[in-house]
Structures are given as structure tokens and as C-alpha cells.
Amino acid sequence: MKANFTLLTFALLSGTLTFGKIKQPKTGLWKAQLTLNSTYALPFQMTLDKSKQGPELTIINGNEEIVLTQFQYDSDSIIVPFPAFASELKFKVANKKSVKGFWYNHAKKGNYYLPFTANFAPEEGRYPDDEVEFNVDGKWEVIFDYHKENSEKAIGVFNNCSTKCGYGGYYSNKVIGTFLTETGDYRFLEGATINDSLYLSTFDGSHAFLFTAKFKNDTLWGNFLSGKHYETKWYAVKNENVSIGNPDSLTYLVNKDPISFSLPNADGGTFNYPADAVSGKVTLIQILGTWCPNCLDESRYIKTLRAKYPEELEVIAVAFETQKDTESRIQKVNDYRKNLNLDYQFVIGGSACKSCANELFPMLNEIISFPTLIVIDKKGEIRKIHTGFNGPGTGKYYNDFVSETNAFIKELIEE
Secondary structure (H helix, E strand, C coil), rough: CCCCCCCHHHHHHCCEEEECCCCCCCCEEEEEEECCCCCCCEEEEEEEEEECCCEEEEEECCEEEEECCCCCEECCCCEEEEECEEEEEEEEEEEEEEEEEEEEEECCCCCCEEEEEEEEEECCCCCCCCCCCCCEEEEEEEEECCCCCCCCEEEEEECCCCCCCCCCCCCEEEEEEEEEECCCCCCCCEEECCCCCEEEEEEEECCCCEEEEEEEEEEEEEEEEEEEEEEEEEEEEECCCCCCCCCCCCCCCCCCCCCCCEECCCCCCEEEECCCHHHCCEEEEEEEEECCHHHHHHHHHHHHHHCCCCCCCCCCCEECCCCCCCHHHHHHHHHHHHHCCCCEEEEEEEEEEEHHHHHHCCCCCCCCCEEEEEEEECCCCCEEEEECCCCCCCCCHEEEEEHHHHHHHHHHHHH
């Protein structure tokens, strides 16, 4: 897919937004793209709208809508931070139907940014409408990095929409889905089948993923780009019986040392574990980073558990962050808690590295992924360790996980 690839969107609302002296873009649905390199661009859909609270920018990926409301202004530029991640869109309004600027990801080292453009396009969508030449519906056995020594197995779950699916406009060749791995999924992907090719993309403020593939002899042969910093190859064959490793067995206890730590509390002061507050209660220790989209999905799920068992269930989130100092990490964690309306305990574990997490939890063989969830019963014994998180973008996989985990937590609470 070339950088000047025609993108699509869907029906728009008319009107304009007011940004003081800055030119006013039209409200409604826009087509947008991030330029990854001289060959590839990542398309996505967004809306500009206005509410009682002020302007809103909503990014759409399949079944996900990300609403941005914290508009800031710098001279002739508009800055729109993402609520959960340390990134932002910064752009200028060329005219009411065109904006141009950059996406800055402050969670990555160096001055990491990608060119961003968007145009008002009420008759278009994310990808061009086209006849479907092959069907990607179902489950695919996927191998990433197949040309390297250490390849990774995944499951591709795709839906070639014959009727309207996901948010945004309907086009006959539209595809939604994701890839599942042992340590988490690639979240909400949206794309299309065009001629003999498959295109999928997502942009959520942390991930900027683009997948392309050619369909040859019942096999998808593809390329995967993550922003401008990573590129690899993949292939996939349809296999309804494909499976991957059990995320409940990847991280495990290697000794009987109890979990114990004393860490800065996001509310101020120090938090010590074990603590009287969790004595005699089922406790979840969530090892996460606020920069991690899979962690975001897990946090939203844990929020539902807390709402169901506000007195019986305690949650301690141990955050490993990209900021250099504790004060900045606390600020980022508190922004995260506020944006997601999370009412459980957060502490600062340290820098965003797996080795840092391993040092804090030496009784475990290895922290393989953020997030990792430790489930502890009323007696203080570890009953389960879940690596990674395959979220709502995985459909039935996520629904099955929720049903099984809800039942397990209920069983522990009733013991």
C-alpha cells in the first residue's frame, strides 16, 4: 500500500469547530493517515465533533472508538493528547477540510514522531470498496518472523463483513479482526480485501500497526510494520483448530518465597505488601505499564470485577513506567487512573522493563509480558498467574476468558 493510497470514511455531520483564531475544520468524519516510510502509509478513520464540554476527536478502529477531548492550542497549532498514553496529535488547519501535522509518541526513546494528515471526506471510508476475491473469514495459523531463527506463532481471527460490522462506514470488502499471541493480542484491526491482497491497520495512540498480505495458493504472505521502527514478515494458513500456549502456565512459581515489597504509593507515601487491607481477601496483583494497550484492556476488565466485588476483592496495580523519575511516573499513573475511573490501589514498581519486574518478583520464573496478573486467595496463596491479555478485539476468546475468570474469582471469594 503506497503512501498516497486512497482512504475511505463514512457519512459526516456538517458544521465547523471554533478554535479561537485558528482556522475552523468541519465537523464530521474524516479520512486520515500516518506516513510510516516512503512506501507505506497507515490509514485510519476519525471524526471531529463538538459536545457541551467542547471539541472532540474520535479515532475509529473496527469495533473501537477512542475519544480525545483534551484540546490544547499552541500559536497556530492544535494539540490533542491521548487520554491513556503518553502521545499526542499536533496539527495545523490548512483549511476547513484539511489538516496536517505529526503524531508524537513520548513513550518511545528519542524524538519519535510520524507525519499525520487528514481530509474531510463524507463519501469515503478507510479503504476503497472493491469486490471480494477471497474470503478471510475464520481462524488462521500465523507465523511471524518466519524468515528468522525465533519465529512466533499466533492466531488470526478475521471477519469479512457481508453486512455492516464495526463502527464507521460499510464497504463490501471490509474486514475486522485481530491476531492473538501467548502474551496478548494486536487489538482492534480494520481493513479490506482488495484484489488478491489483505490490508489491516490500527492506530490507538500507542500502536501504529499496518499489515499487508498477498493471497497465494491458499496462503497469506505478508508484511507487518509497527510505526517507523519495526518491520517483519508473516504468513498464514486457514486452520479452524489452531491453538497457542496456555497463558496461565507461562509464568510460574520457582520457590516458596512470599511476595513482599515496599513501593511509592500513587496517592503519596509508601505502600507495603503484605498489608492489613488485603488480609483475608482475594487479591489481584496487576503488573502493568500505563503505556501498554493490552494493560489498558485488562484494567477495564478488572474494573468490572471491582464493581462486582467492592468489599471482597482487593487489587494492587504495580506500574512500571517510561518516565525517568518517580514524581513523573506518579503523575502518569494518576492520569491513567482518572481517565479510566479506576478505584483500586496503584504503586510505582520502577522503570518500564521486564528485568525490573523480575527483580521485584524473584519467586517467579520470569515476567514474560506486560500485563501479568497474579491471583491470590484469602489465605495469601498464589492460585493463578496469567501472562498477557487477549482483549475484547478477540471476540469469543475474550468472552470465554471473562466467563472463566469471573467464575474462578467467585469460587475463591466463596471459599
